Amino acid sequence: MTKKNNRSADIGVPRRNNTQRILNAAEKIFAAYGLAGARVDDIAQLCDLPKANILYYFGSKEGLYRATLERLLAVWLADADQWIVAEHSPRVGLEGYIRAKMLFSRRKPATSRLFMHELLAGGDCVREFLHTTLRDFVLNKAKVFAHWQEQGLFAPIDPAHFLFLLWSTTQAYADMQVQFAAVLGRKNLIAEDFEKGVETLMQLVDSVCVQKVNAD
Amino acid sequence: MTKKNNRSADIGVPRRNNTQRILNAAEKIFAAYGLAGARVDDIAQLCDLPKANILYYFGSKEGLYRATLERLLAVWLADADQWIVAEHSPRVGLEGYIRAKMLFSRRKPATSRLFMHELLAGGDCVREFLHTTLRDFVLNKAKVFAHWQEQGLFAPIDPAHFLFLLWSTTQAYADMQVQFAAVLGRKNLIAEDFEKGVETLMQLVDSVCVQKVNAD
DNA sequence: GTCTATACACAGATAGAC
DNA sequence: GTCTATCTGTGTATAGAC
Numbered sequence: 001m002t003k004k005n006n007r008s009a010d011i012g013v014p015r016r017n018n019t020q021r022i023l024n025a026a027e028k029i030f031a032a033y034g035l036a037g038a039r040v041d042d043i044a045q046l047c048d049l050p051k052a053n054i055l056y057y058f059g060s061k062e063g064l065y066r067a068t069l070e071r072l073l074a075v076w077l078a079d080a081d082q083w084i085v086a087e088h089s090p091r092v093g094l095e096g097y098i099r100a101k102m103l104f105s106r107r108k109p110a111t112s113r114l115f116m117h118e119l120l121a122g123g124d125c126v127r128e129f130l131h132t133t134l135r136d137f138v139l140n141k142a143k144v145f146a147h148w149q150e151q152g153l154f155a156p157i158d159p160a161h162f163l164f165l166l167w168s169t170t171q172a173y174a175d176m177q178v179q180f181a182a183v184l185g186r187k188n189l190i191a192e193d194f195e196k197g198v199e200t201l202m203q204l205v206d207s208v209c210v211q212k213v214n215a216d
Numbered sequence: 217m218t219k220k221n222n223r224s225a226d227i228g229v230p231r232r233n234n235t236q237r238i239l240n241a242a243e244k245i246f247a248a249y250g251l252a253g254a255r256v257d258d259i260a261q262l263c264d265l266p267k268a269n270i271l272y273y274f275g276s277k278e279g280l281y282r283a284t285l286e287r288l289l290a291v292w293l294a295d296a297d298q299w300i301v302a303e304h305s306p307r308v309g310l311e312g313y314i315r316a317k318m319l320f321s322r323r324k325p326a327t328s329r330l331f332m333h334e335l336l337a338g339g340d341c342v343r344e345f346l347h348t349t350l351r352d353f354v355l356n357k358a359k360v361f362a363h364w365q366e367q368g369l370f371a372p373i374d375p376a377h378f379l380f381l382l383w384s385t386t387q388a389y390a391d392m393q394v395q396f397a398a399v400l401g402r403k404n405l406i407a408e409d410f411e412k413g414v415e416t417l418m419q420l421v422d423s424v425c426v427q428k429v430n431a432d
Numbered sequence: 433g434t435c436t437a438t439a440c441a442c443a444g445a446t447a448g449a450c
Numbered sequence: 451g452t453c454t455a456t457c458t459g460t461g462t463a464t465a466g467a468c
Contacts, residue, residue, distance in 0.1 A: 015451085032337055037252030040444065050453050055445065113336050116391065120329050121248055123394040130398035138399050161416035164396055168388030169381050175332065175391075178339040180380055182346035183354050200377035207423030231433085256462065266435050271463065 015057075021047045022054050026068045031113035034121055035065045066125060069118060072111050073129050079104060080137065086147045090154045090209040093144075094166075095202055101170035105177075106194050112174035138163055155208040162208075169201050231273075237263045238270050242284045247329035250337055251281045282341060285334060288327050289345050295320060296353065302363045306370045306425040309360075310382075311418055317386035321393075322410050328390035354379055371424040378424075385417050 025047035029038045040061050044051040058064035083096035105112055118126055138160055145162070148154035173180065173194060181189050241263035245254045256277050260267040274280035299312035321328055334342055354376055361378070364370035389396065389410060397405050 033252045034250055034333075034336075035253070036249045037254075037337075039442090041442095051444085052446080052453060053451095056452080061444065116332065117250075117336060119392055119394050120250075120333060121253075123398075127398070130395055131401075134395070135399050135401065155419075157419055158412055158416050160396075160399055161412050164388060164392070164399075164413065165385050165416060165420070168384045168392060172380060172384030172388075176335055176380070176384060178335050179346055179350070180376075182339075182343070183351050183376055183380075185347075185351065196374055196377050197380065200374050201381060203371075203373060204381070204420040204423060207420060255460090257460095267462090268435060268437095268464080269433095272434080277462070 018049060018053070019057060022049065022057060022064070023068055023071060026064050027072075027114055028110045030065060030068055031110035031117065034117040035062065036121070038065075040064075068114060069125050072114055073126065073133075075108075075111065076115070077133065077137075084141050084144050086144050090148050091206070094205050094209065095198075098166060098170060098201055098205070099198055101166065102173060102194050102198050105170055105172075105174035106189075106191075109174035109177060112171045116171070116175045153210055155210055157208050166201075166205075169197075173197055234265060234269070235273060238265065238273060238280070239284055239287060242280050243288075243330055244326045246281060246284055247326035247333065250333040251278065252337070254281075256280075284330060285341050288330055289342065289349075291324075291327065292331070293349065293353075300357050300360050302360050306364050307422070310421050310425065311414075314382060314386060314417055314421070315414055317382065318389060318410050318414050321386055321388075321390035322405075322407075325390035325393060328387045332387070332391045369426055371426060373424050382417075382421075385413075389413055 022043070025043045026038075028046060029043045032038075038061070040051055040054060043064070044054055047054075054064065055061075058067055079100060080097075083093045083100060085093060088096070115126075123130060141163060142159035145154060145157070145159045149156060173189065177189055180193070181187060184193060186193075238259070241259045242254075245259045245262060248254075254277070256267055256270060259280070260270055263270075270280065271277075274283055295316060296313075299309045299316060301309060304312070331342075339346060357379060358375035361370060361373070361375045365372060389405065393405055396409070397403060400409060402409075
């Protein structure tokens with residue numbers, strides 16, 4: 001009834017709008033239960049849209065799942081690449097990267113958990129990403145580490161396993177949040193917990209960032 | 217038919233035997249898909265037993281799930297407690313703990329993944345464990361750290377977040393195995409990868425283990 | 433105790449009114 | 451394009467033969 005003769009800005013907007021609402025809800029549900037465990041009904045209820053509407057937009061449950069994963073991978077890449085670069089010192093670059101990853105775990109825990117679910121289920125839907133884009137990312141960052149080492153700014157350390165360590169620790173503040181919060185006697189982690197996490201990790205990472213004192 | 221008049225050692229054995237077979241299969245399937253995503257049929261197929269048999273032993277899918285979790289928690293505790301003790305130096309104790317956790321990720325990846333699944337789903341079935349047993353464990357280990365620090369053997373570091381770091385890095389070699397292997401250009405991680413992981417982590421952990429040189 | 437056959441509920445997908 | 455009503459396959463659980 002109120003569909004025609006509206007302002008032109010509205011054309012196509014409801015669909016884009018709904019698509020985002022659905023993806024946000026789907027991410028939460030898939031993050032908790034994975035592809036096999038999630039119910040389309042639950043997603044529909046969470047974004048307050050009819051189930052048929054969702055399937056109309058995305059074709060099937062798996063189609064919706066793949067769409068949430070694609071959005072995730074795009075974000076993963078966009079966020080990752082600005083800190084670990086030759087222009088930064090190891091100390092500055094690694095702290096920036098760790099803070100960015102930790103902030104992501106705090107702000108978008110569902111995104112991190114969705115990725116973990118996909119890995120636990122075997123990673124079939126991200127296999128290509130892992131073997132190409134992510135592998136290249138690691139090889140690329142290994143060059144930055146090597147550069148730092150040539151400059152005498154960074155201790156010799158295996159680049160891949162060092163990145164594994166950064167990923168696992170920062171993402172754990174999303175994936176294992178329930179466990180960490182319970183240990184700290186809380187229901188959910190608070191800002192200070194994430195800050196403490198950054199500081200503790202930086203305390204260890206600092207030891208491989210060589211302080212240039214007097215090199216001659 | 218062959219049930220009676222067998223050797224006395226066999227009495228009750230088939231049931232115990234089957235129970236273990238079922239739990240092993242259930243752990244694998246639940247580790248990949250979680251409670252909601254797992255199919256009892258798949259578990260039955262994996263352990264080559266009729267589905268009804270499984271439900272007869274454990275009452276329901278959730279009953280079986282809780283049983284696998286209980287076995288998991290028992291193992292978690294049994295393995296954890298021998299290394300981080302005041303009798304060991306930080307260097308020896310922490311390396312022993314890290315090697316034990318890493319070996320566990322290598323030998324029993326499904327166990328680690330099952331626990332991760334439970335956490336992702338909200339941890340309802342382990343909430344009590346997290347808030348009591350695990351919390352006590354951390355408080356207890358914090359005392360060991362404090363002792364080491366009084367002896368001048370260990371740098372000041374937040375005990376809880378330090379343990380979070382050890383857990384997340386070691387368990388990631390099970391939970392994120394698909395990702396790590398892909399980055400390393402393999403299908404599965406091999407023994408050397410786990411060894412490299414231990415060494416990389418120890419390289420960082422070493423920096424908080426104060427080498428007693430000349431203290432006077 | 434063990435297993436086959438089946439009841440029942442539920443979830444993904446679709447047909448068709450609006 | 452949107453949503454209600456429904457079809458159909460699948461999965462948990464159980465009844466009942468052996």
